[in-house]
Amino acid sequence: MIERDQVLHVAKLARLRLSDAEVERMAGELSGILDHVDRIAKLELDEVEPTSHVVALENVLRADEPRPSWPKDAVLEQAPDPAEGAFRVPSPQAE
Amino acid sequence: MGELLELSVAQAVARIEAGEVSRGEYFAAWRQAAAGDELNAYLWRAEEGGEGEGALGGIPVAVKDLFCTDGVETTAGSRILEGHRPLYTATAVRKLAEAGASVLGKTNMDEFAMGSSNENSAYGPVLNPWDRERVPGGSSGGSAAVVGGRLAPCAIGTDTGGSIRQPAALCGIVGLKPTYGAISRYGMIAFASSLDQCGPLTRDVTDAALLLAAMQGRDPCDSTSVGIEGGVEAPRREDLAGLRFAVPAELAHDAIEPGVREVFEATLKRIEELGGEIAEAPLPHAEHGISAYYVIAPAEASSNLARYDGVRYGIRKGEAGDLIEMYETTRAEGFGEEVKRRIMLGTYALSSGYYEAYYGRAQKVRTKIAEDYAAAFARFDFVVTPTSPSVAFRLGEKTDDPLAMYMNDFFTVPMSLAGIPAISIPAGLATPNGGGPELPVGFQIAAPAFAEQRLLDAAYALERAIGFEARPGDGAGG
Numbered sequence: 174m175i176e177r178d179q180v181l182h183v184a185k186l187a188r189l190r191l192s193d194a195e196v197e198r199m200a201g202e203l204s205g206i207l208d209h210v211d212r213i214a215k216l217e218l219d220e221v222e223p224t225s226h227v228v229a230l231e232n233v234l235r236a237d238e239p240r241p242s243w244p245k246d247a248v249l250e251q252a253p254d255p256a257e258g259a260f261r262v263p264s265p266q267a268e
Numbered sequence: 269m270g271e272l273l274e275l276s277v278a279q280a281v282a283r284i285e286a287g288e289v290s291r292g293e294y295f296a297a298w299r300q301a302a303a304g305d306e307l308n309a310y311l312w313r314a315e316e317g318g319e320g321e322g323a324l325g326g327i328p329v330a331v332k333d334l335f336c337t338d339g340v341e342t343t344a345g346s347r348i349l350e351g352h353r354p355l356y357t358a359t360a361v362r363k364l365a366e367a368g369a370s371v372l373g374k375t376n377m378d379e380f381a382m383g384s385s386n387e388n389s390a391y392g393p394v395l396n397p398w399d400r401e402r403v404p405g406g407s408s409g410g411s412a413a414v415v416g417g418r419l420a421p422c423a424i425g426t427d428t429g430g431s432i433r434q435p436a437a438l439c440g441i442v443g444l445k446p447t448y449g450a451i452s453r454y455g456m457i458a459f460a461s462s463l464d465q466c467g468p469l470t471r472d473v474t475d476a477a478l479l480l481a482a483m484q485g486r487d488p489c490d491s492t493s494v495g496i497e498g499g500v501e502a503p504r505r506e507d508l509a510g511l512r513f514a515v516p517a518e519l520a521h522d523a524i525e526p527g528v529r530e531v532f533e534a535t536l537k538r539i540e541e542l543g544g545e546i547a548e549a550p551l552p553h554a555e556h557g558i559s560a561y562y563v564i565a566p567a568e569a570s571s572n573l574a575r576y577d578g579v580r581y582g583i584r585k586g587e588a589g590d591l592i593e594m595y596e597t598t599r600a601e602g603f604g605e606e607v608k609r610r611i612m613l614g615t616y617a618l619s620s621g622y623y624e625a626y627y628g629r630a631q632k633v634r635t636k637i638a639e640d641y642a643a644a645f646a647r648f649d650f651v652v653t654p655t656s657p658s659v660a661f662r663l664g665e666k667t668d669d670p671l672a673m674y675m676n677d678f679f680t681v682p683m684s685l686a687g688i689p690a691i692s693i694p695a696g697l698a699t700p701n702g703g704g705p706e707l708p709v710g711f712q713i714a715a716p717a718f719a720e721q722r723l724l725d726a727a728y729a730l731e732r733a734i735g736f737e738a739r740p741g742d743g744a745g746g
Contacts, residue, residue, distance in 0.1 A: 175616075179616075180612070182619075183612055183615050183616045183619060184612065186615050186619060187570060187599075187611050187612060187615040188574075188577070188592070188595045188596050188599055189596065189599050189600060189603070189608055189611060189612070190596040190597060190599070190600040191600070191608070195608070199608075199609065199612055202609060202670050203609070203612060203613060203616065205670070205671055206562060206613060206670060206671055206674070207613075207616075207626075209558070209559060209562075209671055210559045210562060210563055210626065210630075211559075212556065212559055213556050213559045213560065213629050213630065213633050214625070214629070216553075216556065216629075216632075216633065216636070218629060218632040218633070218636070221632040221635050221636060222632070222635055223628060223631030223632050223634070223635060224631055224632075224634040224635040224638060224685075225462060225631060226462050226492070227448050227449075227462070227638065227686065227687025227717075228448060228449040228492055228494060228687065230449075230491070230492060230494070233491035233492075235488060243355055243356075247355055248355065248580075251352060251353065251355075251580065251581040252579070252580055252581060253578055253579075253581075253582070253583065253584035254584065254587075260579050260580055262579055262591055262594065263587055263588075263589065263590055263591050263593070263594045264590055264591065265590060265591040265592070266590060
């Protein structure tokens, strides 16, 4: 069972602000989903190697050749608040 | 005009090449059909196109809004990317263009491809062309609806746990999820990177092969792409003699609708009539696919979606506060319910103290599922199941029960975890539980990694034997 405090902790890790109603609902829904997921807790998996990726590839390399980047202006055009050739953000410290 | 829309992609290419159909006329016919979209399937439509030459010369393609298209708004169905115009085009779309195709429109989808009903789009749900009170499936719901509803000759989508195959089944069309690595993921907005794969949604198997042939291949921009050795050719096989089809012994899944089961069993008989052999094979871990998938996919998503922070692209909210407040407000207002749920689930599964119990174990279950398939493919050529446990369900029917929604993916998730290719072809019609007009049922065939040609050949033979010709009674495009 996921408690309200855990929901708030995870939301903080994920940088998500949830309303009180969302916290309530999320606690119930996550508990329901994890109850189902917990079926895999019963499987014997001690000797099993984990799979993180299905294609047997490692260290795919390419030649280290310089090439042009995206034009800076075009990239900044997509940003909510470009300023002086950079991405402007609110101050990390509260006033 | 109407008869141009009846042509399959392969037929249209041939007619255009022979000079019997003009490119301009063909494109105009589809542009007009797309303009009549009453299914909320398109988010953007092209004004011009159809000029290209090649294997897909003159063919308009509907593209899921998950694929970046240079200068054309690409939102992935999310409010957080509203107004976003990418600087580049996804490799899959670029390769289609190089083969002569052009983008007809961008299609609606579940936000960031998270969903099985298309009800999670920030831009409203897509309606099923067979019954507008029902869902088209998801997450490539728009791409499936435009092909099923004759609003596009063909489409592409992405499949992470069934997002091409399930909507294809629910809309009565063909949907192929290729082997992981067959097509480049470059320019596909990431959901779960170890599972996401692009593929075609088409009217028939031949068209699926045509699109796959154009899109597959290694791409230096996606180091996990390897392509299909020897390429892909038009399928030709006429029988299934000597081929062995496995039905998972654990298929006694009590949630399969009786109508779906009937069509599935009738299709098994057709396989035997075509000379194929059918036998049960154990796939004991497939039933744990949902558990493993709904840990692994959200875990990867929680990491991939960290980039949406209101700094570099998309929307920004809560600017009056400090940086953290801006992040949290942007994400709270930019993401929909299901995306938040998956970010929470994934963050929880990766958080300190739970990582081994959830993420670690899920990755081991993934290994067991892949081993089950490897064992089955040592004795069989294919594994077959229904694509979806039910026909298209009603809008709103499952939105209050996330787990019930996730169970739609019961038959499609295991192949995604194993990275193997699978195709859904329309196999017949069935009455939904609770009654109502008959709706399409999909039949799913899975093959070993990179055995796409064999898979398409078998699907083609079966498609011909089934002869599915039903279409939405209430024509969506008029």
